[in-house]
Amino acid sequence: MKKYGFGVDIGGTTCKIGLFETTGQLVEKWEVPTDTQEAGKNILPDVAASLKGKMQERGIPKEEVEGIGIGIPGPVQADGSVAVCVNLGWKNINVPKELEPLMDGIPVKAGNDANVAALGEMWQGGGKGCKSLIMVTLGTGVGGGIIIDEQIVPGTHGAGGEIGHIVVNPHEKIACNCGRKGCLEQYCSATGIVRLAKEFLAEEHGPSLLDDVQEISAKAVFDTYKENDALAGKIVEKFARILGRALSSFACVTDPEVFVIGGGVSKAGTPLIDVVNKYYKEAAFSSCTDTKFALASLGNDAGMYGCARLILE
Amino acid sequence: MKKYGFGVDIGGTTCKIGLFETTGQLVEKWEVPTDTQEAGKNILPDVAASLKGKMQERGIPKEEVEGIGIGIPGPVQADGSVAVCVNLGWKNINVPKELEPLMDGIPVKAGNDANVAALGEMWQGGGKGCKSLIMVTLGTGVGGGIIIDEQIVPGTHGAGGEIGHIVVNPHEKIACNCGRKGCLEQYCSATGIVRLAKEFLAEEHGPSLLDDVQEISAKAVFDTYKENDALAGKIVEKFARILGRALSSFACVTDPEVFVIGGGVSKAGTPLIDVVNKYYKEAAFSSCTDTKFALASLGNDAGMYGCARLILE
Numbered sequence: 051m052k053k054y055g056f057g058v059d060i061g062g063t064t065c066k067i068g069l070f071e072t073t074g075q076l077v078e079k080w081e082v083p084t085d086t087q088e089a090g091k092n093i094l095p096d097v098a099a100s101l102k103g104k105m106q107e108r109g110i111p112k113e114e115v116e117g118i119g120i121g122i123p124g125p126v127q128a129d130g131s132v133a134v135c136v137n138l139g140w141k142n143i144n145v146p147k148e149l150e151p152l153m154d155g156i157p158v159k160a161g162n163d164a165n166v167a168a169l170g171e172m173w174q175g176g177g178k179g180c181k182s183l184i185m186v187t188l189g190t191g192v193g194g195g196i197i198i199d200e201q202i203v204p205g206t207h208g209a210g211g212e213i214g215h216i217v218v219n220p221h222e223k224i225a226c227n228c229g230r231k232g233c234l235e236q237y238c239s240a241t242g243i244v245r246l247a248k249e250f251l252a253e254e255h256g257p258s259l260l261d262d263v264q265e266i267s268a269k270a271v272f273d274t275y276k277e278n279d280a281l282a283g284k285i286v287e288k289f290a291r292i293l294g295r296a297l298s299s300f301a302c303v304t305d306p307e308v309f310v311i312g313g314g315v316s317k318a319g320t321p322l323i324d325v326v327n328k329y330y331k332e333a334a335f336s337s338c339t340d341t342k343f344a345l346a347s348l349g350n351d352a353g354m355y356g357c358a359r360l361i362l363e
Numbered sequence: 364m365k366k367y368g369f370g371v372d373i374g375g376t377t378c379k380i381g382l383f384e385t386t387g388q389l390v391e392k393w394e395v396p397t398d399t400q401e402a403g404k405n406i407l408p409d410v411a412a413s414l415k416g417k418m419q420e421r422g423i424p425k426e427e428v429e430g431i432g433i434g435i436p437g438p439v440q441a442d443g444s445v446a447v448c449v450n451l452g453w454k455n456i457n458v459p460k461e462l463e464p465l466m467d468g469i470p471v472k473a474g475n476d477a478n479v480a481a482l483g484e485m486w487q488g489g490g491k492g493c494k495s496l497i498m499v500t501l502g503t504g505v506g507g508g509i510i511i512d513e514q515i516v517p518g519t520h521g522a523g524g525e526i527g528h529i530v531v532n533p534h535e536k537i538a539c540n541c542g543r544k545g546c547l548e549q550y551c552s553a554t555g556i557v558r559l560a561k562e563f564l565a566e567e568h569g570p571s572l573l574d575d576v577q578e579i580s581a582k583a584v585f586d587t588y589k590e591n592d593a594l595a596g597k598i599v600e601k602f603a604r605i606l607g608r609a610l611s612s613f614a615c616v617t618d619p620e621v622f623v624i625g626g627g628v629s630k631a632g633t634p635l636i637d638v639v640n641k642y643y644k645e646a647a648f649s650s651c652t653d654t655k656f657a658l659a660s661l662g663n664d665a666g667m668y669g670c671a672r673l674i675l676e
Contacts (some may be wrong), residue, residue: 067649089497090550106413113640137382146479166512182518182519184616197615198511198516201512203511203617203618204618205495205617205618205651206495206618206619206620206651206654207618207650207651207653207654208618208650209614209615209618209648209650209651210616210617210618211615211616212615212618212648212650213616214615215615215617215648216610216611216612216615216616217611217646220646221631228648229649230646230648230649278442282518288451295530298529298530299529299530299612300616301522302522302524302525302526302527302528302529303497303509303523303526303529303613303616303617304509304516304518304523304616304617305518305519305520305521305522305523305525306518306519307519333530333533333543335522335525335541335543336523336541336542336543337438337522337525337642338518338519338522340518340520341519341520
C-alpha cells in the first residue's frame, strides 16, 4: 500500500524536500544545496541520493512511495520537460525521464514553482477546502498561479498565472523587467510599493512617520499604515486600488472561489487583505463580489507541499 | 453501441436542436419554439417530445444515444441546476433531473449558452484542434467562454468567461448594463462601436464615408474601414486597442492556444482579427505574443455543437 510521497521544490540555491503521508501530513522536511555547476547536471542525482538515503534511514520500501513531485523555477511542459531553466543551468531536460531511473521507477511529475505553490496553498494552506483559486505572490515581483478544479493551469506557453505582467497603466514611462511598460508588478510588488512610496514622499505632504524612515521598504509602508499614517494610507490605497481592480478582471475570467495572497508583502497580514478586498468589491462584476480573500499560510514551504500534491492527487 | 448524441441550445424564442454522430458529424438540425409561458414549464417536455419524435422517425433506439446536452441562457451549476433563468422564466430547475425521466433515462448534461458555444467552436469550429481557448463574442454585448484542457471553466459563481465586464476604463462616466462603469462591453460590443463612432463623428474630422451613413452600425464602421476611410480607421483602431489589451491580460491568466472571435461584429472577418491581433501583440507578455487568433465558424450553431460535445466528450 502507498503510504508516502515526496515533494521537492528545486530553487536556485537549495532544494526543499518534504516527506509526506498520502493524507497530506508532513512527516519531515529538509534541504540539500542546489549544485548549478556544469549545467546543473548533478541536481537530480543529488536529489535522488537524498531521497534514497531518507527511505533507507526510515526503512521505507519503494512500494510504499506513491511518487515524487518536483518544482522547477521556470516553465515546465505537461510531460515534465524543461526547455530552458536559467536558474538551474538546465537546457532540454525531461525531469521524469532523468529522475525515474535513478529512483528505481518511482513515478515523477514536475511543475513550475509558482504553480505548485498555488497547488500547495489549495491543498494545505490558505485555500484549503477550495477547488479553484488564484494565488497572488507579492514579492520582489508579482507572481501567481491559477488552480481550477484542483488542477494547475500551466498555459500554452507556460504563462498561466503570469498575472504580474498584465498591463494596468498603458501610460507608464518606465519599463518593467519584462521589457513592457505599466505591468501590475511595477506597482504591486515590494519594489513597486517602494517606488509608489518614493513618488508620494517626493510630493508636498503633511508630516509622516515615513519621513523618518532611513530605507523605505514595503514593510515600512505597511507598518506606518497600521499606525494610521496619512501618507502611508495614500500609498497603500493606491497599491490596493490597482491590485483590487486587477483581481476583479481575473474574476471575470476564471471566477475563483478564493484569492490567496502570499509573498513577502503579505506579511502585512489582515489589513492588507482588507484594503485590497475593498477595492476588489468596488470593481468586481456583481456575481463575484463575495469571492473570498485569504492569506497564504505555508510561506516558503508552499512549493514543497504543492510538489507532493502533484503526485498524491 | 452508442452512435448518437443530441445538442439542444435553448434560447428565449427557439430551441436549436442537432442530432450528431458520436464522431462530431452533424446528421440533422431543426428548431422548436421556446414556450416561456407559465414559468417555462413546457420547455423541457417540448424538447423531449421533439427528440423522441426524431428517434422514432429515424428508428434510433435509446441504447444508441450517448446523451443529451442542453444549453441555457443563464448561469448553470455543475450538477445542471439553474437557480434563475430570466429569459426562460425558470426558477430552481435541475435540468437533468427534469429531462432524464422524460427521455427514459438517457443521460443529460447542461451548461451556460456562452460556455457551450466556446466548447462547440473548440470541437468543430474556429478552435478545432486546440484544447484551450478563449472565445470572445462581440454582439449586442461582449460575452465569452473559457476552455482549458477541453473543459468549460464555469466559475464559482457562473461568471467564468464574463469577459465583457472587466473594467478597462475606470474614468468612464456612463454606466454599463451591469451597473458598473468602464466595462469592456461599453467599447467593444456592436453597441459600443456605434458609441465610439458617434463620439468620433461629433468631433471635427476630415471627409468620411460615415458622414453619409443614415444609421451608424458596427457593420457600417467596418465596411468603411475596409475602404480605407480615415475616420473609420480611427474608430476601429480605438476598438482594437481596447480589445487587444484586454486579451493580453487574459493571456496572463489562462494563456490559451487561440482566441476565437465570434458574434455579429466578427462578420467583419480577417481585417478585424488582424487589427485586434496587432494591438494584442503590442501589449502581450513576451511568451504569449504568438497566441493564435481565429474567427468563429459555427455562427448561431456553436451552442448546439457545444451542447452535443458536453455529452460526447
